[in-house]
Amino acid sequence: MAQQAPGEKNVPIIELRHVDKYFGDLHVLKDINLKVEKGEVLVVIGPSGSGKSTMCRTINRLETIDSGEILIEGEPLPQEGKDLTRMRAELGMVFQQFNLFAHMTILDNVTLGPREVLGMGKQEAESRAMELLKRVGVAEQAHKVPAQLSGGQQQRAAIARSLAMQPKAMMFDEPTSALDPEMINEVLDVMVELARGGMTMVVVTHEMNFARRVADRVVFMADGQIVEEGAPDEFFDHPATQRARDFLDSIKGH
Amino acid sequence: MSALRRAARPRGTSMRDALYEEPGPRTRRKIVIGTVLSALLVAAGIAAVVRQFYVTGQLAPRYWSFFLEWTTWRFLLQGLLGTVEVAITAGVIALVLGLLLMLGRTSGVAPLSVVCRVVTDFFRGVPSLLLIYFFFFVPAQLGLKMPSFWMLALPVALAASGVLAEVFRAGVNAVPKGQVEAAVSIGLSPAKIMFKIVLPQAVRYVIPSLIAQLVVVVKDTTVAYVVSYPDLMQNARVLITSYDALVSMYLVVAVIYILINFLINKASVYVANRTGVKIIR
Numbered sequence: 001m002a003q004q005a006p007g008e009k010n011v012p013i014i015e016l017r018h019v020d021k022y023f024g025d026l027h028v029l030k031d032i033n034l035k036v037e038k039g040e041v042l043v044v045i046g047p048s049g050s051g052k053s054t055m056c057r058t059i060n061r062l063e064t065i066d067s068g069e070i071l072i073e074g075e076p077l078p079q080e081g082k083d084l085t086r087m088r089a090e091l092g093m094v095f096q097q098f099n100l101f102a103h104m105t106i107l108d109n110v111t112l113g114p115r116e117v118l119g120m121g122k123q124e125a126e127s128r129a130m131e132l133l134k135r136v137g138v139a140e141q142a143h144k145v146p147a148q149l150s151g152g153q154q155q156r157a158a159i160a161r162s163l164a165m166q167p168k169a170m171m172f173d174e175p176t177s178a179l180d181p182e183m184i185n186e187v188l189d190v191m192v193e194l195a196r197g198g199m200t201m202v203v204v205t206h207e208m209n210f211a212r213r214v215a216d217r218v219v220f221m222a223d224g225q226i227v228e229e230g231a232p233d234e235f236f237d238h239p240a241t242q243r244a245r246d247f248l249d250s251i252k253g254h
Numbered sequence: 255m256s257a258l259r260r261a262a263r264p265r266g267t268s269m270r271d272a273l274y275e276e277p278g279p280r281t282r283r284k285i286v287i288g289t290v291l292s293a294l295l296v297a298a299g300i301a302a303v304v305r306q307f308y309v310t311g312q313l314a315p316r317y318w319s320f321f322l323e324w325t326t327w328r329f330l331l332q333g334l335l336g337t338v339e340v341a342i343t344a345g346v347i348a349l350v351l352g353l354l355l356m357l358g359r360t361s362g363v364a365p366l367s368v369v370c371r372v373v374t375d376f377f378r379g380v381p382s383l384l385l386i387y388f389f390f391f392v393p394a395q396l397g398l399k400m401p402s403f404w405m406l407a408l409p410v411a412l413a414a415s416g417v418l419a420e421v422f423r424a425g426v427n428a429v430p431k432g433q434v435e436a437a438v439s440i441g442l443s444p445a446k447i448m449f450k451i452v453l454p455q456a457v458r459y460v461i462p463s464l465i466a467q468l469v470v471v472v473k474d475t476t477v478a479y480v481v482s483y484p485d486l487m488q489n490a491r492v493l494i495t496s497y498d499a500l501v502s503m504y505l506v507v508a509v510i511y512i513l514i515n516f517l518i519n520k521a522s523v524y525v526a527n528r529t530g531v532k533i534i535r
Contacts, residue, residue, distance in 0.1 A: 060438075060439060062435055062438065062439070082443075085441050085442075085443055086441065088438060088439055088440075088441045089440060089441025090441075091439070092439070093435075093436075093439035095432060095435065095436065097432050099430075099432035099433060099435060099436035100436070101433060101436065101437070101451055102433065102455060103454050103455050103458070112440070112442075112450065113440035113441065113442070116442060116446055116450070117440060117441040117442060158436075161436075161440065162439075162440070165440055165441065
């Protein structure tokens, strides 16, 4: 899916260079180097505590880094202020706990960003929001508050909220980990659609079938390091490292 | 964990239901016995009080007959009006000032934050009576003429603002971090995050504490006699002197204060229920 128009300069949308991060004495990200090309779907997997969520969250500076560089379309990620705010508006983020604004209706959740950040009028923002909600299949819930929706519906609404900002790329931080099993697929289906539509995506997940089906590239992390990366079929069928083989064995049979 | 399961929880599930399990047959019997015994105790207590009133002559007509006169009630109602005016003024000032102090303290601008913190702790720590004395004596010494209304309203408001700043801050801290992260991720500015996402939720969390503090404001205004502002308490004292009827008058005034605070409670629960969207977690 990583198509590149001939002659277009090949600047990755997201690039991490020698990124290190500590939580106190704990070295959670160790010399992370990563590039995400335009239109690419990158799936990050690994055991819990491997630093994959933290890495995902550094990309829009929800987590700071201690050394190294993060580049968005070749430009360094701003450290603070309006530049950072603007950059964040261009990167979508979907959370494990959905984090829909609890005091607003679903429609208001989706229109807030376009109206307050992009300066869009109420009518335009609402009609676009309804289109997005229809696309993710929760248009009927538009006037309810988040607590009235199922987890799967909330997560799909959260994806719509992110999409409403017309992001250059979207990060998904374990988007299905807080869901009841019967709701996982409805969220994954939306993500598959997005990937087919050419969205640049970084997806931290435990859904191996999704990774195999949708990923352009799989990154395997353990103990804060990128241990292995490659095409999904290659990685799942012939993992090169013992760490990856152990991990894949441990989740087999589910 | 799942939001669906949370939302499906039956309404009326309260803190009490969460803390205590449904009683079994033996516990139910104990509860009945306890209820009857305590009701008897309360009845006996009331009877003893009435008897004591009778014995000491407090039920004599001369202590109660003036309540049949319209002038008595008019004077008390004038006082009540004074109390209401001062309490509402002080309450509004305290709410605004408390909010500003909290915003300053959590602003992240170090000097402003320190100043707001010191001011908050000062007003929270100093007894309101001391603040009233301050406003009574100091402006006068500086040659400033201050109406007794403000000599009462300002110190009561300042004392409450310190507490309210902390109440608001507790509410802000109770808003889950994920709400802010989501707001940050769609590119909202810090000010918009505070006013559109955090504060609306924070205020809903702390409505019970806000009510409690407004009740304190009403009670604080009873020291109006210091600045001789004619509030309910002050007027009651005047009536006590003129009719020489201390117990009966204080009893009636106490009942009126209880009614005021009961109404504040009812009104705020009503307002809280009407603020549209409720937060269920």
